[in-house]
Amino acid sequence: MQFRDRRQAGQELAGRLRILQEKGALAHPVVLALPRGGVPVAREVAEALEAALDVVVARKIGAPFQEELGVGAIVGDEPPVFDARTLDQLGLSESELTGTVTRERAELHRRERLYRHGRPRPELRGHTAIVVDDGLATGATARAAVRWVRTQEPEQIVLAVPVASPEAAEALRAEADDVVCVQRPHGFMAVGAWYENFDQLTDDDVLAALEDG
Numbered sequence: 001m002q003f004r005d006r007r008q009a010g011q012e013l014a015g016r017l018r019i020l021q022e023k024g025a026l027a028h029p030v031v032l033a034l035p036r037g038g039v040p041v042a043r044e045v046a047e048a049l050e051a052a053l054d055v056v057v058a059r060k061i062g063a064p065f066q067e068e069l070g071v072g073a074i075v076g077d078e079p080p081v082f083d084a085r086t087l088d089q090l091g092l093s094e095s096e097l098t099g100t101v102t103r104e105r106a107e108l109h110r111r112e113r114l115y116r117h118g119r120p121r122p123e124l125r126g127h128t129a130i131v132v133d134d135g136l137a138t139g140a141t142a143r144a145a146v147r148w149v150r151t152q153e154p155e156q157i158v159l160a161v162p163v164a165s166p167e168a169a170e171a172l173r174a175e176a177d178d179v180v181c182v183q184r185p186h187g188f189m190a191v192g193a194w195y196e197n198f199d200q201l202t203d204d205d206v207l208a209a210l211e212d213g
Contacts, residue, residue, distance in 0.1 A: 009162035010044025042132035073144035135191030139168035
């Protein structure tokens, strides 16, 4: 089943999370979106949970011959997190991606400055950090984000997405304390295939969602 758009996907995801909240499993939640695609999803979640909305800026490291194919990711100034299996399948080494990592880190810092606009990072100690994206393919970006969030010492980390490959969702269970996913379709190919409207978002879209959130 396709989602109409990211907003509707966020509403369905929020419904799953509200059930956990009502059971007392999401104490003091802070919702952390992965820009850009995760922001409209996360906004719906934050509104439903009456939680603060913020971002964790991560950048996917794409394969040299196919940028959309994620082989790793970075957050902040942390070392890259690579998907070893994907690198092996493609015959790539980490050293071959040094230039890509450098470019993506520069773009990451640009977005951090723009999205934060001088605003400090949220305090996560004593809170449930809910990391939200619009979907998981390899899960490399979410893995890097969750590992960075872990360094901020939240009470627990919940990774929440509308759709994920079964393999990625299962692998991320070793990183997050819980993984909440509306759909885990077999034959998963790409996140965008599970949305009727999967338009590319702009920085202005992100800023508008954060201001409204």
